[in-house]
Amino acid sequence: MRYLNEKDLRDVGLNWNDTIDAIEDAVVCLDMKDFAQPVKPYLRYRNPANRIIAMPAFVGGKVNLSGIKWIASFPGNIDNAIPRAHAVVILNKAETGEPLSIINTALLSIIRTSSVSGLMIRYFLKARPMEKINLAIIGWGPIGRHHFQMATSVMGGKLDKIFLYDLREIDKDEIDSPYKDKVVVVDSWQEAYTDTDIFITCTVSKAPYVDLPPKTGSLQLNCSLRDYKVDILDYTKAIIVDDWEECCREKTDLEMMHLNRGLMAQDTKSIADVVVHNCMADYPAEEAVMFNPMGMAVFDIAIGKYYLEKAREMGLGRELE
Numbered sequence: 001m002r003y004l005n006e007k008d009l010r011d012v013g014l015n016w017n018d019t020i021d022a023i024e025d026a027v028v029c030l031d032m033k034d035f036a037q038p039v040k041p042y043l044r045y046r047n048p049a050n051r052i053i054a055m056p057a058f059v060g061g062k063v064n065l066s067g068i069k070w071i072a073s074f075p076g077n078i079d080n081a082i083p084r085a086h087a088v089v090i091l092n093k094a095e096t097g098e099p100l101s102i103i104n105t106a107l108l109s110i111i112r113t114s115s116v117s118g119l120m121i122r123y124f125l126k127a128r129p130m131e132k133i134n135l136a137i138i139g140w141g142p143i144g145r146h147h148f149q150m151a152t153s154v155m156g157g158k159l160d161k162i163f164l165y166d167l168r169e170i171d172k173d174e175i176d177s178p179y180k181d182k183v184v185v186v187d188s189w190q191e192a193y194t195d196t197d198i199f200i201t202c203t204v205s206k207a208p209y210v211d212l213p214p215k216t217g218s219l220q221l222n223c224s225l226r227d228y229k230v231d232i233l234d235y236t237k238a239i240i241v242d243d244w245e246e247c248c249r250e251k252t253d254l255e256m257m258h259l260n261r262g263l264m265a266q267d268t269k270s271i272a273d274v275v276v277h278n279c280m281a282d283y284p285a286e287e288a289v290m291f292n293p294m295g296m297a298v299f300d301i302a303i304g305k306y307y308l309e310k311a312r313e314m315g316l317g318r319e320l321e
Helices: 006-012 016-031 075-080 107-127 142-158 189-193 230-234 253-261 271-275 297-314
Strands: 002-005 051-059 065-073 085-093 099-104 133-138 159-165 183-185 198-201 219-221 238-241 289-292
Touching: 002 006, 002 297, 006 107, 006 297, 016 107, 016 142, 016 271, 016 297, 051 297, 065 297, 085 107, 085 297, 099 297, 107 142, 107 198, 107 219, 107 271, 107 289, 107 297, 133 142, 133 189, 142 159, 142 198, 159 189, 230 253, 238 253, 238 271
Parallel strands: 002 099, 133 159, 133 198, 159 183, 198 219, 219 289, 238 289
Antiparallel strands: 051 065, 065 085, 085 099
């Protein structure tokens, strides 16, 4: 059994096209029903803002592994210079259940989240080609920074402006990127939102605040799930989820749309509809598209396998008895 930590993943490096491809392979398994994934339980105690989530799954196809992610999210940690999230992924042989690897780092989960967004961007731009793209990222923690890396990697020279906003000060001089000259640090989310083609929320917001109409034909990546007021349904009916059962709970924006505005599963499309059935092309070009990803364990297993194989090839990690 191979043990990998954050340093091992960083030594493997980040190839966003490869990690997005790994997510795409897993989505094909979703469409073929070649997977198993129970709804994940949340463990809460003492402070209800904190949670530890168990995320088991089996993924068939090219992945052909089972496993589990055990991820803790303690938002108050950042005030004490401790990472908000801590995670361990265990990968098992699908045929025997034998453990193959332990991956001990929240970085894997961050890469998974950013790669899922990258897959949506890939299919959005396939349906709606653009040459000058305004991007905005709200929240400049680890997830926001990795979304920046992913987006600049996959869109590169097509990016015109990159708006960044966070409640904490963002020091533009600390950004190491060939696209640094395109970065605009703004003073409000509204400045980042109104003229943006791809808008990404990477916050730990406790309450929704986005109450303005999105840019016509834009992509809204609601990664943090609790940023949009239900009024978004007045401006678009193009709502996509990774999984309705997972998304429509835990006071997410999607659950609020369901409870307060009657949004139903049949009113939405899934990530498999996007990748396998090309549903992006069915939406009117002027309609904004909103993606709500609760986070699926099948994607963690797929990204885990990618890093395990790369680590083996490079001789990284430690073999445990």
